[in-house]
Amino acid sequence: MKTPGDTGFAFPEWAYKPESSPGSRQIQLWHFILELLRKEEYHDVIAWQGDYGEFVIKDPDEVARLWGARKCKPQMNYDKLSRALRYYYNKRILHKTKGKRFTYKFNFNKLVLVNYPFIDMSSTGSSVPQSAPPVPTGAGTHFRFPPSTPSEVLSPNEDLRSPGGMFSSVARRMARGSVSDCSDGTSANSEIEEGNTGAGEERGERVVSGGGPGGGGGGYRSIIHPRLASHEALFRMYGGPGNPAGHPGSRGPAAHRIHPEPLSPFPASPLPGPGGASLLAPPLSPALSMTPTSHLPYTPSPTLSPMLGSHFSFNPEDMKRYLQAHTQSVYNYGLSPRAFLQYPNIVIPQPHRPDKAGLTAERGAAERAERASTVGGGERGGDRHHHPPLGHPTHHHPHPHSAHPHPHSHPMHHSLHLGEEPPHMSPFKFKLQPPPLGRKQREGQSQSKARQSSLSSGSGSGSMSSTSGLGSSLSFGSDLSSASGSGLISASSSTQSLNSAGLPKIKVEPISDIDSEEEVEVTDISDEDPDERDEEFELFAPRHPRASDHHHLPNGSARAQQQPHTDEDLEEDVFKAPAPPPPGLMPFFTSQHTHSGVHRMLPIIKSEPAEPGESSTPPSQPPAAGAPQTKCIPLKLRFKRRWSEDQRMEASQEESDDKKVRPEEERERERQSNGQMEMEEDGTGSGGGDSPPMLAYEGSLAAPLALHRRVTAELHRATAQLSLENKDC
C-alpha cells in the first residue's frame, strides 16, 4: 500500500548500507548502533556524547547483549563487538575517540557517500557553500552532527526528517529489532524490547504496509537500482527537485505523523549550541579536520528511517548540501575527488582556499613551523593554536580563473594564490624519510632480487642516513636556510633536463594512501613532455599507475589489466581506494595545521635515488648507498602527510575520507612503487592502458587548472631549493 507518493517512502531500500552492501544481508553493526542511539530507551546504554557523531557506550555488556540478540549470537560480548567496531576504522565509518572509554565516533562523510552517492549536488545551486558561512556564526549554518534540533539543520521546510515519518511508530518497533529475528523463534526483538523502557511504544502489529520490513522492502530495490538510480528518482520520491523540501505534498496519510521523537532522531549532542567558540574548540586535526563544525558549512541530519526496518537516512536536500560541502572538502582537505567520479551529476566545486587569508594563514603556519624547527625542533606542544584554518573566506578578490565550469562555484575558491605572492616562501615543510620497504619486500625479502636489496640499502643508507641525520624536517622555501640541516636531498634530475630556469620539473601525483596516510608524490619529470604534464593536471591525474610500478614487474602488462576502467572499478575506487587529493593541493595541508597537540604533521619526503641497475637507467653511478655523496639522482619525492595518531583519530579520517581499505593488490603496488626509482619516462603513466578513469573530471576541473599550475609553481620553487642544495650536481 504505500506508494512512494503517499506513503512517502523514504529512500529506497538500497540506500541503506545493509542492503546495498554485499556480503551483509543482515543488519550491520553500525546501523544497529545508530538504531540504539536514536532510541531514548537505550540512552542509558549508549548515547551521543561529546563531539559530533561521537557516542559513548555506557553499558558495553548490554550493548553487546543487544547486538548479540539481534544477530542471534548469544555469545556476543563487548570484546567481540568492539572488534567489529574496529573493523570500521578502516572503513572509515567509525573511529575511536581516544582517551574516552567506550567512545567512538561516526564518520558521516563516509556514510553519506556510501548511502547517497546519487545526490546531485550540482542542482543544489546556490544552496550551499556560498551562502553558508564556513564559520559557524550561529545556529542554522553550522554543522552539527547530531543536530540539537532537527530544524536547526534541516531545510526550513517541512521536516523531511523522515520521509517516512508517518511510520515512525512502526519504525520504532522495527528499530527495536523487529527486523531481525532469530529464525528459531528466539526473537531478537524481544531482547530489545525487553530493554525498552516501554516508553510508550508497545510492540504491536506491524503496521507496515506491504509485507513488512523484515524481508520486505525489497521492492524498491527492484524499482531502482542503486547504481542506476538517478537522483531524480530520489527526488521524485520527495516530490521532485523543484520542491525538495516540499512537503511532499500530500504526504497525506501522514496525518498523524508522529512527531519526531521528543528527541530528535539524533539526540542532541551535548554540544555547544550556537555559541561559536565552543564549536571551534574541538580539537581538530590542524590540518585536515573535517569536523563539520569548522569546515563544512553544513551537515545533514541523518534520520532514521522508520521504514523498512530501522534504516536510517538523510534528507536529500540536506544531503545535497552536505555533499556539496563535502565536495568542497575534497579540495580543501584532500578528500578524494574521485569519490565523486562516478556521479557525473556532482559538480566538484573549486577548492576553497581562502586567498589572502589563506595565504596568510598558511604563511603563518609555515612560519610557525619554521620557528619550531629553528628553535630546535623540539616544538610540539608549543604552539597552541587557535582556530581552524578555514573560515575566513569572506574576502576574496576576483580572480583570474573565472572560467569556472559552473556558476555556483564557491566564492572562496579562488584561492591558492600561492605563486602569486612573489617571493614568498614556500609553506612546504618536508621531512626526509627513507623509503620504506614494500610489504612484499619485507616479507619476501630474501628471495627478492639483488636489485631490491640494493635499492633498499641504497636509499636506506644513503639518503636515509641523511634523513635521519636531519632528523627534523626541513622546509623549503626561500628561506630554506633556516631549516635545519637540510641539504642532502638531491633534487635535480640526474640526467636530464632542468628547465630553462634550471629547475627541475616536477610532477605531483597522488598516491593512493597507505593506511591512513595521504600522500602526494612529487616526481621530477623534467624530461617529460610538458604537454603531458598539463594534461595530467587537467585530468586531475588520479593516481595513475606510476610507470615505475610496472617497471619492476616482470610483466607490467599483466598488471595493467588491473584497472579495466569499469564501473566496478570505479566503485572500488570510490569506496575503497579513493584517490588522494588532487595533485598539488596536498602540500597545503602542511601549513594548515593549527592544532596544538599537533606535532608533526609534516609531509615527509622520501627521496628515492635512481636505481642504477634498472633496466632503462644507464648504468651510471652506483647508488648513493651509505655514502654521503651528493650524487644527483632523479627526483622522486613523496610528500607524505602524517599526523599523530591522535589527530588521526580526531580528524584525519573525515577528510581523508576514504582511502584505506583498498584491495591488497593496490597496496602492494604502492609499496612496490615505493621502492621504485625510475622516472616515468613513458609519459607518466599515460602509458599503460590502465590509467584509471578520470574523464569525468575533465570538464569540471578545467578551472582548477590554474590552481594546479600555481601549485606547480610552488613546487618548482620548492624543488629549486632542493636543487640549490645540490648545485654541484
Next chain:
DNA sequence: AGCGGAATAA
C-alpha cells in the same frame, strides 16, 4: 581498554 592479525563462518 584497545588494537589488530588470523582463521573462519555465513
Next chain:
DNA sequence: TTATTCCGCT
C-alpha cells in the same frame, strides 16, 4: 564482505 571468535600485545 561483514562479522565472529580467539588471542597476543600494549
